[in-house]
Amino acid sequence: MNKRLILLLSLAFVLIYACGNNNNDNPADNFDHAAQAVKDNDSLLVYLRNNYYDNSTDSIRPLVAGQTALIDDSRLMQEQITEQDVDYTLYYFVTRVGNPDPVKGFPTVADSVLTRYDGRFMAKTDSLVLFDRRVTPLWFTLTSVIRGWSFGFTHFKGGRNITSNGPITYADGGKGVLFIPSGLAYRNLGNIAVPGSAPLIFHIDLYDIIEDTDQDNDGIPSILEDPDGDGDPRNDDTDNDNVPNFVDTDDDGDGVRTIDEDANGDGDPTNDFSDPNNPTLPDYLNPNITTDHSN
Incomplete structure (x- = not known):
């Protein structure tokens, strides 16, 4: 039981770190963020060309014959973002936009969202889970998370509360994947859970938002x-x-x-x-x- 408790506490700690705002900007930092942005985008494009979304398992798999690469899948979108004078490309894959009831719009970059998620390093397979979403949904305000989240969540809507008895349950919420360059995540310094200059992949479920937070x-x-x-x-x-x-x-x-x-x-x-x-x-x-x- 003690080992299990330690494991759960450790997971909770990592979860908090997973989406915390990146505060590692250093005026004395001479790191070439523009060059890293180009490198990250090249790496993301290679990944998107060599993997596909497996609808049956809601996961990303290495590309095989007969499947459509992520880069060619119509559900893959991109947004151009300028952050601290550096241009980045955020890729997001929309499995389901979301159908909120009562009706709500898309969140802004300053709204609060209720989500479950898991985060991964960009690797050859979709199996290296860093931050496990199989926990109770958590509220986050999009001004206090990594910028890839701040912008990424604005492309999804929440769902509808179908709770009858027991834990709060949602259906038809937004669902997808965020492909985030390191400059919109933990940049060159990283944190306790993430190395520097690491592009990240987040599978997200958006259940609800607070409009005009x-x-x-x-x-x-x-x-x-x-x-x-x-x-x-x-x-x-x-x-x-x-x-x-x-x-x-x-x-x-x-x-x-x-x-x-x-x-x-x-x-x-x-x-x-x-x-x-x-x-x-x-x-x-x-x-x-x-x-x-x-x-």
């Missing part, structure tokens, strides 16, 4: 806390306190919570403009407006 509960969806409009709320910090707006309860640092800078009381701080000298800047981003409307 609001991580700091300030009345503004995290995806909209993006004043510079680049689609990435992680790099927006209006008051320069090293806390991005999407997790900062006081975005402009004026001592009044963002949710309380709602002059018209409609629950949306983004449409309140009280400064005649700066009529296009909403109050919650304007440190000169310090009226608290909570009372």
